[in-house]
Amino acid sequence: MxxxxxxxxxxxxxxxxxxxxxxxxxxxxxxxxxxxxxxxxxxxxxxxxxxxxxxxxxxxxxxxxxxxxxxxxxxxxxxxxxxxxxxxxxxxxxxxxxxxxxxxxxxxxxxxFERFKQSLQRFQDYHRKLIKLNEENSQISQQEIDKLLWKENDSTTNERVYLPKGIDPLTLEKVLEVLSKVKTGLTAEIVAKEVGVSRTTARRYLEHLVAIEKIEADLSYGTVGRPERVYFLADKIFDKLAE
Known part of the structure; x- marks a missing residue:
């Protein structure tokens, strides 16, 4: 090592x-x-x-x-x-x-990039743990093995450990909660108003959720102006396509 x-x-x-x-x-x-x-x-x-x-x-x-x-x-x-x-x-x-x-x-x-970054950060954490264990012990416990393989009992806590910098777990839950209340999908601007954050912040959270495949995005073509990205929970995109 x-x-x-x-x-x-x-x-x-x-x-x-x-x-x-x-x-x-x-x-x-x-x-x-x-x-x-x-x-x-x-x-x-x-x-x-x-x-x-x-x-x-x-x-x-x-x-x-x-x-x-x-x-x-x-x-x-x-x-x-x-x-x-x-x-x-x-x-x-x-x-x-x-x-x-x-x-x-x-x-x-x-x-x-966010998906790439998440994977590399997980590997970095794994690599550091392995080096530390290798330096301190010749044998390790079951608990240490579970931590090394990310098999914590609380999967939610485990997910939060690897959230990218600038992504707060509570705000992320609020964004998901807002999206779960509608079937038609929401723009970043609407999500921002519902959650109480700026449009830029809302878009950052939404794009993170797209990157980890918790939600999906589509383009909405209005009668005036440029098309906007509309965000859906992953299991609701099919409801939209069926309409």
């Missing part, structure tokens, strides 16, 4: 534009150091061997390989490194295979 330093991240992505976006996302976060970008199987194998990163951000689809095969090879090695899949692959068999192979997280493209 490596010492107290930035988490080294290798990006394995054949679309260099997407790889650069992921690198910029990492640059916006404290505690992470992008150490390389691999766009092919040969590059990925070489950089993994040479750099031995703490974390790999891995796609599934490549011209010369299946990212899941690389994941399998990586997991068979003795090196201590984790993998977050970032991919357009939505097939249940690929998701299931990735989970069985022990990925830390699975993110569907296009990547929203």
């Amino acid at each position: 490596k010492g107290n330093r930035d988490i080294e991240v290798l990006i394995v992505e054949d679309d260099l534009r997407i790889a650069e976006i992921q690198k910029r996302f990492l640059d916006l976060m404290d505690g992470f150091q992008p150490v390389g970008i691999a766009a092919s199987y040969v590059e990925a194998k070489t950089l993994i061997e040479v750099l031995q990163p703490d974390l790999i951000l891995l796609d599934v689809y490549f011209p010369d390989m299946d990212g899941l095969d690389l994941l399998k090879e990586t997991k068979l090695q003795t090196k201590q490194m984790d993998v977050i899949m970032i991919t357009a692959a939505k097939e249940i068999d690929k998701v299931q295979a990735a989970i069985r192979l022990g990925v830390f997280d699975y993110i569907i493209k296009p990547v929203v």
Whole structure:
């Protein structure tokens, strides 16, 4: 286990534009150091061997390989490194295979920064706990294992620990409560008035909920002016489409 330093991240992505976006996302976060970008199987194998990163951000689809095969090879090695899949692959068999192979997280493209940030912050917390436990003990208790795997008894408390900076859990609950009272969906302006916050603040909370797939958003085209985003609880979007 490596010492107290930035988490080294290798990006394995054949679309260099997407790889650069992921690198910029990492640059916006404290505690992470992008150490390389691999766009092919040969590059990925070489950089993994040479750099031995703490974390790999891995796609599934490549011209010369299946990212899941690389994941399998990586997991068979003795090196201590984790993998977050970032991919357009939505097939249940690929998701299931990735989970069985022990990925830390699975993110569907296009990547929203808040979802990306949430995943990386969870990994950062896990990584720090693991280092601390490794330094203090040769064996750990069941309670420590549960905390390491985020299996706290209170799932609500656990969710709150990983809320992004600037997102208050009580305000988030109020926003969800306002949305639960209507079937037609609400704009950020209406939600702001109901909750008692600014429109900008309401939009930040709403977009966070969209990012974690608790709600969905659609465009409303009025008779005058630009279209507005309208927000719905995830299970109510289907009611709207059925009307």
